[in-house]
Amino acid sequence: MPSLDDHRDALAHPPIEFRPELRWWLAEGLHTDATLRSEIETAHRLGFGGMEFLAMDEGDIDHARYGWGSEEWVHDSAIVVTETTARGMSVSFTSGTNWSNANLPTIDPDHPAAAKELNVEVEDLTSGARRHGALPRVDLQAERGASAVPGHRVPPREQRLTAVIAAPLIAGTDDTLAVADVVDLTSEVEGEELDWTAPDARSWRLFVFWSHGTGQTASPSASVNYTVNYLDRDGIDAVMEYWRDVVLTPQLKREIARNPRAQMYMDSLELSTWGAGGMFWGRTVEEEFRTRRGYDIAPWLPFLIRRTGMFAATTAYSYEPDAMHQPEVDKVRFDYVRTLTDLYIENMLRPFSEFLHENGLLLRAEVSYGLPFELTRPAIEVDGIETESLEFASQIDAYRMLAGPAHLFGRQYSSETGATTRNHMLDHRFYDQIIATQLAAGITKTVLHGWASRAGAEGVTTWPGHEGMWPLFSERFDTRQPGSEFYPLWNEAIGRYQYLLRQGRPRIDIGILRTDHFIDNMIGVSAFDSEGNRVADEDAYGRLWMRNRENQWWQDLGMQDAGWSYEFFDGSLLAHPDVSFDGEVVQPDGPGYQALIVYQEALDPDVALLLLEWAGDGLKILLVNGAREVKVQFEGTFTFNERVASRTPGLDGRDSELAATLAALRDLPNVAEAHEPADTVAALRGLGVTGRAEFVEENRNILTYLREDGDLLHVYVYHFLYETGETTEVQLSVPGNGAVFRTDAWSGEIHPHSGASRHDGRTNIELALSPGETALFTVDRSLDGSPSSAVAPALVADLSDWSIVVESWDAGENELIVEDRGLGYETREVLPHTAVTRLTVSSSGLLPWAELGGIGPKVSGVAEYTTHVRVDEFDPISNRYLLELGSTNGGLGSVRINGAAARGFDTSKPVVDASRDLSAGDNEVVIRVSSSLNNRLIARGYYDELPDIALGLVGKEGTHVTRVREHGLVGPVRLVAVPRH
Incomplete structure (x- = not known):
């Protein structure tokens, strides 16, 4: 039976497998060996637990030389696997429709393994007139407008006749069909010709369905890579064959075998169709539908014709049935997408997972994302279930969607975290709140979106560095950030949450x-x-x-x-x-x-x-x-x-x-x-239900997540109204009698909690949380906990007289990195350096940087605040001494007292336990606080011509609009004493 003591070492120093990981946007295969090794070493030094890598388009470079599938990319991939493995980090290959290694250079749009769609040509039949002759074919060369997803389309050459259906229009409509009179004419087609006369004077419409390749491609790659079929087994068979014969070299397989956390990560399924039919298809779909659903799909195809945007949620059907048959058509539509889900599970996920396991890789996936697949059923086929903050906007209800299968089947639940449209603009607290929300849903693996080397291709790389995921999408959690100085402390803190919230069940x-x-x-x-x-x-x-x-x-x-x-x-x-x-x-x-x-x-x-x-x-x-x-x-x-x-x-x-x-x-x-x-x-x-961590009285501010670890109950508590709420008091009631402890996520120290009581065989935990604050409790039911009341802290000193220096970040010199691997060419990278200027503030009060004399609204970087505090009656045996920072405007930072080790703090409730570092008498306090790059980038005009991708998604135009942010420590800062038990 585990005890709290069993967890103390891991909480003091969270093992690497519990630290946040990174999505790494490589500049295709352009990065030099020195850059790759330096980036991995840096990520490890900053405390990250792993790297998930993929090739991003680096603009006007030689894609045949550096794109996915090239010798350079294979070489770089081997380095990434070797270097991460050597440091105990996880490593993930990235797969997905828009990442080339999910697609193949060995096929074309007509190949059975290529993605297929069902298209349609429509012909209106004149009342009573006989139609004869060739059926209308799809013009495969026609333009249909830009795709909602990246990549370009290569027209297929072949199309196969699938079905010919006739249906009468309801009088006075152009899109409503009489279901009872639909006629399947497929068997009457000879060659590709049909001779048929409508049976009555109504307006009839002829639907001619053709299947063909979507022609969807992904880039960058050394050659054209075509999207594979996710419904027919041909697709994944071709992927496995290519990886087995080309990608998984003996050397790479040896390196993978050394890494117990090597993975394949399947990103969102951004598949698209091109034609008017809008249906995903495959050579087996029609027969599989008949076998699984017990009837033919062909007569119903006109009611499945659809239009959709980037993701299936926006699906709109082109034709509707008469009102009497609407329920029947709704059922058919359900059966179609249920069949697609079945095929995705059985012909893609299941065999791919088995293949990866045979080759030492786990499968982590954003299952079903984007396509008309049921969201939760496929989740059992993967080793790790992933969600994404970008698409679900850090909404607890959305995260609950995949929490069900993750918890039912014991799968690791993770999230791509940090992707928004506001890169470099926001304070660190914004991203802490995303992670805090995810923890409340049981997401205990954070994969930060993302990391990019500052070095990139000549001609396109400028300060603050190579963009990776374009300058339109996602935050960077790398060394271009002033806050990166504090990432080791931050990663340890997140690691403690993720460690304790993976224990038990x-x-x-x-x-x-x-x-x-x-x-x-x-x-x-x-x-x-x-x-x-x-x-x-x-x-x-x-x-x-x-x-x-x-x-x-x-x-x-x-x-x-x-x-x-x-x-x-x-x-x-x-x-x-x-x-x-x-x-x-x-x-x-x-x-x-x-x-x-x-x-x-x-x-x-x-x-x-x-x-x-x-x-x-x-x-x-x-x-x-x-x-x-x-x-x-x-x-x-x-x-x-x-x-x-x-x-x-x-x-x-x-x-x-x-x-x-x-x-x-x-x-x-x-x-x-x-x-x-x-x-x-x-x-x-x-019915007799009682919540396991229910509130004694209703509370509209708090979310919780509970793990049962033998006699231990680990309870995570979060005040989620971080912008609109006020400090809230809450009592949690958990089953059983026990002693209550609170873990300080920023130090790993465990303290008895003041504010615990018993009632009717349950333990009540009383606490107050500030907006955005989180807390981590453990109730040890093997111990006889004594009731205790919450104790108000006693003020020891206000800290108000500060010496302030701001380290202002701006563009420095560019460094040229040249690599010659003896292949007949040189690889050249530009590494923009950061120039740091120390600005001394003449005043001693705490104000946002924009209001400090000599600083102003154009500065980003790190500020250092130094003061002294005198403690005359110092009693660390009886009291804990807490340094409350008030507000850092969401900036990440650290506190160092009397030259001791730096301690990190929560960006929503910045408090540091100073008990071990203080001494009686005079004490030096040094606080460092970082900013985003927002203010400096505004001053440099970075955002002036930068399109706002969110506007583009809804057909609007405009650039990013941001504002000068209030950075820095603003307090009030005070030292308080809290009696120990």
Whole structure:
């Protein structure tokens, strides 16, 4: 049975596997060996735990020499694997539609392994007239406008006739078809000719469906790389063959074998179609649909013709049925995307995972992202489940989506963290708040988005350095940042959270069954107000959506305000042999759901039967009517679930069976029904549910996450209203009696917590949190904890007389790096250096830099604040001494007292435990605080011509708009004493 003492060493020095990792944007294969080794050594020195690397377009360089697949890229990849492995860091290859190594130079658009789509040509039939002759073919050379995703299209040469369908239009419409009269004419086609006459005088439309390659490519690469087919087995077979024969050289395989955390990372699936049909396809789709769904898809194809943007959530169908048949068509549409999900699982993820395991690689993936695939079902096929802050805007409800399968199947839940459209602009606190939100959802692996070398190609690289992910997207967490000086302290702190919150098993109160093939995973890319004005990322993240008490999918906040935890998953996952119900909770060795909620109108009848079986064994189930959930947040569209489980999702003819199953469920005493989501908590309490870390009184500011580690309960607490909230007091009630300890994430020290009591076999934890503050508690139920009251700190001294020096960062000289590997050419890089100028402030008060004399609004960098404090009655045995910094304006930094080791601090509640470093009498205090590069880059005109990508995504034009930020320590700074137990 683990004890708290077992964790002390790891909390003091978090092992490397718990540290944040990095997404590294390489300048294709251009970086010199010296640069690669230096970057990896630097990342390791700064405390990062691993690197996920990929090739980014470096502009006008020789892609044949440096692109993916070239000798230079293979050589560089081997160096990255070798150097990270030597330092105990993880290493990840990056795969995904827009990264060339997910695609192949060995195929073309017509190859069976290439991505395919189903296109359509439409012909109007004149009333009563006979049509004869050749069917209209797709003009494969035609332009259809720019794709919503990067890359260019190479037209295929071949197209294959798939189906010919005729349907009459409803009178007075141009897009509504009479379902009952649809005619499948495919069997009447001879060669590619059709002789047919419409049977009546209505307006008829002929739909001629052709399958062909999408022609989607990815760059940069040494040659043209085509996107592979994610539905037919041909796609992944070709990928595995290429990696086996070309990429995984004996040397690379040896290096991979030395790294237990070597991975393949599959990024978002930004596949696109080109034609008017808009359907993803493959040579097996039609037959697989018939086998799995029990009917032919061909007659329904006109109702599947679609238009979509970058991601499937914006899908709009070109043709609708008559009103009588709308439910039937909705079921067919569901069956189509369910079949695509099946094929993605069985023909892509499963064999790819097996292949990677055979070659010493784990598979981490953003499953289903972007495509019409169910979000949670594929998650079981991967070793690590990844989400992304960019697409989900740091929304707890969005992170709960993939938390369900992650916790059900014990998968590592991680996130690409830090991608926004505001690079170099925001204070470090903004990114700390993203991580804090993710921890509350059980995301315990942070992959920062991202890292780039400052060195890059000649002619395109200027200060502050090689952009990597373009100057439009994502923050950089590398040495161009003034805050990088403090990354070792920060990485240790995040490592402590991630270490403790991976221990034991998650304890989640409620599981919510939810199925969605069109998840809106673009809520974070851009925000606009009611008048169409761009809302800056920092304002959207900090003030809108969840920070304005608006969740997206489970919109009632009653459970959250009660302190209950919950998450989502597709109900079919309950039938997996690895999932069980023990008579009390679902998946006892996993999340341990005390009850399940069903709220959507559609419920799979087999899932309903399983629920009935488990409910007969005691499972608590709540049926909720009238729940609204977001469809596309940007468009302001929602789905309203009027009557829970009132139909099956697919065209299976089992609606009456489902109704009978639900009737039987409703008759059970441990099944309740709520007429609206607002009744959820009361209904669950009526079933006997008590939250495992519930609030004694409702609290609208706090999120929690709980892990059970034997007798230990690790409780994470977060005040998520970081821009709009005030200090909040809360009492958490956890099961069992025990002693309460609080871990200081910035030092690793563990202290007894003042403010604990017992009530009815539970332990109450009382605390106050400032906006944005986090706390980490452990309740040791093996110890007999004594009740204690919270103790107010006593003021020892105010620190107000400061000596201030600001180290101002600006562009320095460029260094030319030349490499000759004896291949007949030189590789040349430019490394922009930073010039640092020390500016002494004449005044001694704490103000933002823009208001300090001699500093002003054009300065970015690091400021050092020095003062002395006298402690006459110093009693470290009886008291802890805390140095409260007040505010650093969100800047990362450190505190050094009397020359001792530097200590880091939380950017929302900057407090340092000074007990070990102080002494009686006079003490020197040195505080260093960093800024972003925002103010200096404004002064340099960096943003003047920089397009705002968020505007571009909605068809608008404009440059980035930022403002001078208030950087630096502003206090008030004071030293307080807190009595020890």
